[in-house]
Amino acid sequence: MPELDAERLEVADTLRRALAIENELSRPQARAYVRCLQTTWQVPTIQWAERESTQQLADARRLLHAAHIFREIEGAGSARAIDCFRRTGEILEWLSRAADTLRTVIPIELLAAAAYQLGGLPAMASGLLRQIVTEHEGVALYAAFLKADFDGVIRLSAAFWNAHPDLTASDASLRLAEPGVEVDELDEEDDRVGWFFTVELVRSLGLIADSLRRGDDARLETAMAKLYALDEMAARTFSDDASLVLSLMRQVADGYKAASIYRPLIALAALNPDRTGKLVAYARDQFSRGRGILWTSQLQGLDRLLRDSSFALCTPTGSGKTLVANMALVKELLLREHDGLAPLAIYLVPSRALAGEVEAKLRSELGGEMTVTALYGGADWGITDYWLTGDEPTVLIATVEKADALMRYLGPILTARLRLLILDEAHQIVPDSGENTRVSFSDHSNRSIRLENFVSRVVTQRPDVVRIALTAVAGGAALPVARWIEGRRDAEAVGVRYRSTRQVIGVLETAPNATGRILLDIMNGRILYIRGQEQPVYLRLRMQPMPQLPAAMRNSLNRFNCLSVLWTALHLVEEDQRILISVAQEPEQTMRWFKEALELGSWAAVPRFAAPDGPDRARFDEARAACIDYCGEVSFELFLLDRGIATSHGQMPQRLRRLMTEMIERRICPITVATATLTEGVNLPFDHIFLTSLKRRSWDQETQTQVIAPLSTSEFRNLAGRAGRPGAAKGIEGMALIALPTQVSSTAPATIPVQRGQLRELRRDYERLRVSLLIEEMDADEVESPLALLLNAIQERASRLLGVDPDDFLEWLEQVLPTDISGAAGEGATDARARLADTLDELDGVLLTALDEIARAEDTAMTGARAEAHLVDLWRTTFTSTAAIQEAWLERAFVQRGRAIVETIYPDAEERRRLYQYGFSPLVGRRFEEIAPRVRELIAAATTYGEDDAEARVDVFEEIGELLAADRGFGFRVRQTDTDQALLRSWTNVLGWWMHEPEFLAPEADDLRAWQRFVADNLEFRLGVAIGAVVAQVWSTGAGDAFAVPSLAEWKATTGLPWFGFWARELLRWGTHDPFVAFALSQNLAQTREAAAERREEFDAWLNEEFDDIDPDDRIDPQLFLQWQGSLSRRERVAAADGPEAVQLTGTNGRRQRYSVIPVENGALIRWLDPAGFELARSDDILGEFPTRRIGNDYELRINPRETAVHRTFSATSRQ
């Protein structure tokens, strides 16, 4: 290191510290950003002088110079250079978006995009460049290059060659460079050096783009050498700005080369060279999807994947962690040698909605190589579960609940096949520390403990199973999750701590008779103005004020506020913004308010929604049909959908939820009203999120008090992080805005003081959030963990309620039975003692499950001593043990209670096995066991279900349901509200409506959600679980062999049940009494239940034709459904792949035998050009023989004694 390098670094760092610290904006920078936002929103801007622009530009140049010094001395990966590049990108982006006049002097957008690329923020680069329209073809070409849009680079360079055919001759460049040689179009006085330089630059960029996407390293090297040489020449001969752009492009190209997906994939292929071809094809396909250049976090993830097995990847939303997961699947399922059982991966997702999203993504990329299937629910085997019998590598995508249920049912075979466990959104292992979590333990509804328990069981049994945790970034638990997943205290998460989008948090101020304005507070965790010292930063919206609302509406401040949000959203849609209105609770109320407002005469002028044309129209119609099907013609959901407003909440039937999500994804519905369940782990393209409340309220029947739960900052963060996804939204930043009224809305003297109080409270809520958001920017090192929280809850309550001395706690815990604590244990009672008993039962469930699973796997009797030894092992694999330092008593309590389970609490091994298989907590399971035989009898008796009428069919469910209706342990549970209690009393009405029994009345629009909730909680879930538990156990008993694989052919013989047993859960899920309808919907053979029912005739006709002696169960035999489906005429496949196209060589002697070429069409003539712009061959396109010739495909010119022809070697599939 030259002796002055240290001083150079110090000079550069002085500037970095002054201008480019990640979480600090200088005041001028904050002002520049505010001005940019105001310009983007076309609202009045702050005062701004030209010299401020000049100063910002000068700062950007200086930062680039500092970045240059850092890279020169510290290397291309210099973190300090990255800081400088990022801030440069921001400064220039803000100037650019503020339409600054400097833009006419230098190509600011190109510089900004290059700086973002070099700062490791490619999405910001492309997000910015997408907003730029340029009339200059050169600028367009460089922009495409800086966006990593290689297809675009090739398209634009092809256009250039088409416009200058003289330049495509083999010797065109040499002639240009040769003094004295005349060149067409060029006068003596033209600057032929300049023109030559430009032509060579286009050649290099085209060749780099093509070589990158083909993975052709040899030609890439040549093209890069040329680009280097051009850069060196530019530094000498061009003005600073031109040479700067070129120099940055050259560095960006270096970055592309280093980050190409081909590199890690070829390294992976070393594990199994036979698979190289597949991996290379995969890499090419990723380029075609615009994902061929890896993000830093992906590179790091793949690097870890190559070196080690388990790790946690911590990376922001939208930065492509799915790719790392995909490669883990490829590595563990496809590249590893395996004999016998095909390998299996379980991909755990936090919600069923996400299971669908992940399934679609994985299937589109890996579906050809492995079976990818999402399991949406149920403990038993469903029609879509064909994976089990497959001898192909398989990925199961499931929620932890489903995975857990499967494990109880098919544990041995799953465990034997399992190679890889992927945990998506793994930070959900960390429970909230609030009272709700304690209640969720006693309700047996806590997810984090289920996740912890499931993973540690798997790891204890199969320590060699590779684990990969994917986790979000801000305020996260990356470090503890990493320690857990790797099982080492010194583990660290892989990935980068940065935001992939810019997030702005602020307030939408609402007031009667006034246009709303947006107050901007925080950008990426930094304040935008200093309170009390600087002017607040406003975006004053330009739209008509909302007309005065009728008294009934404005007398509720909340309602006024919600409607102001809707009014604002409807007008922002006109500017192509996509908006989520996030509702804390009771979405049905907001939906009704919206409907009633939209029906007001004074709202007639709001911008109208037009249903889409083209392919989206069919999707919209399908969603609409499903909405009518499941919600009814008069529902709020339909009314709003017809106005372009999608709705979603956790209790919505799944099919409708998926379709609603599609309406958002495809940007058909510009506005969405939803609860937080919509966005859990799911990426949807919203520009802005409005929140109407920062609290949830509920009523505690026990204490007769209102329970107010503020939105946690982590929930808010998760929500805010969904706004402004790079590439998906129009603007670069996403805004999360809390709607706050600035004035009371009521004019009634009695109401005004009440509203004033509410107003103050809303302000306080926001202030609390704002302050804690600024404080909680840091990552947590120590976090809550599920088992610790559970054990602490037991200990604390035992002490408080029963006076158990902490010193005596372990002794107490060794012997106490839940039923000793409360006579209502296991019955879902809500008094404190019952809750303690149920919390203990939850712990017993964790222990019993772990122990019985081991006993089953080892096929030996469990003793107290063995239990202790196993639990000591198991404890070490828990999040609680590895994630943070814990008190020693926790482990002792865990182990000793486990020993007691075997020795004294549930000493009967047979019973333990049954309780394990039911899947309830043990005490609840014991009580369930009393009715289980009766459930089984009812199922077994349903032999005529196939021919019964609707009423008789629904009666079967009703009879089973009656066994559950009165029980609060395993049975139906509703909230203590009058509405819900009334619903429970008349639950058979809900059942009849849901199962689509004719004549059953649908709920009023206002009641719809309460009915849906009852269906989701009690019919789909609790009734479904009860039936599933019985069926699963019957199957296990019948199968005998733990490794038996269920198959349709043997299902009836094994269980001895009629097909009704197979279908019952599917029927509850789809809301139909007819298995055929469930089948048709699940196989996408119909869009609505009615349409599916209509197709039954087709099936019946086929059945009558094919078979004689049809008995009732044949009419619902899934094997026959499948046979019938197979008989349907298949959709005609699109024309087969094109053959090679014969060509005449024009610009090569063909001695290299193979040449990469791109097609340039000129009338009927196709000129086949080398990507550097030299024509190599020609062909005629008389009959359009090669109809799918596209710039996104790869073509190769092959010359050998048999042929001189162009082959298509890669075909880009069309995507939307």
Added chain:
Amino acid sequence: MAIALFQWAKPMHTCEPPTEVIEEWLASNGKIKGTYGHLLLEQQTATDEDLIAAMRPYFESAHLDAREYFHRQIAIDLHPDADAPGAHARYPGCLPSTARRGLFGEVMAGMMTEAFQGQFVGGHEWRIPIFLFREHADVEAYLWDLARNPARTRQIFGRFGSDFVGLSLNDAGEVVRFIAGEAKWRQQLTKSAVDSLMLGKWEEDEETGERARSGRGVWFEINRDTPIPHGLRQLQRLLELRDPAGHQAAILSIDQAIILDNAPPLPRTNLILIAGNGACGRKALDVLIRWEEAPEEYTAPHDLQVVELILTNGEALIDGLYSTLWQGGE
């Protein structure tokens, strides 16, 4: 074909100006008043082979760096059948004559600065470690538009950089002052040509129809240039590439000048060199820019040195030089 990245040392500009020949060739009249210097150089002997031969080494030295990079760039042929670097072009000989005249002006700026530094304002010692040749203004039009568009005479982005940058170094090798400027060749140095150059071309007001100078000439550019010209950063980059060890103190002092807010400003001298043939009827000692004191158009706070280089049949010199550079082999 693997091509290594180029990190060559050496081809710095090291050739001394041919002082004796210059003194014989040019009559010099210099005047310095305060921060303004004016130097009139008038050709007094005819251009001949000896003059050209004497100046050739300096020109070859000045062009050496750019020539190497130009050739290397050209040698990389992207045609898929090309398998060895094949160079044919000869820089700068391959340039059109206008470009060669521009280059000539830039080299002369360096040569005159080195040769006459004693008569320049401030009396500083000047060195030109490496020459920038940034005469390809048109390239930017090609570059941004990907087309040869005669209608667009000026590039769409970017201002012209300083044509020429030289340094004054202290004993420690640090930059203590720099000289930056414009070097312009005009075939006939008439008043009108010089006014167009210095004050901008004639423009007609669309409403009044009155003609006036646009105001965007050399004075405008030189007055509005940033305190540290971008050319200095480019020069630094060449030093980093060519001689990072030998010039590390200079490199560091340029970093400081560019980056630090509170660094003492790097003193600057502006240079304007106008070269060309004297206009018809020109008398000896006639000047194009007044010499008594700095013209009022000049508003920048830095020292200003004007050099007028009045030649007789300058084209013969230029063509004579450029057609014979490197004729004796590399």
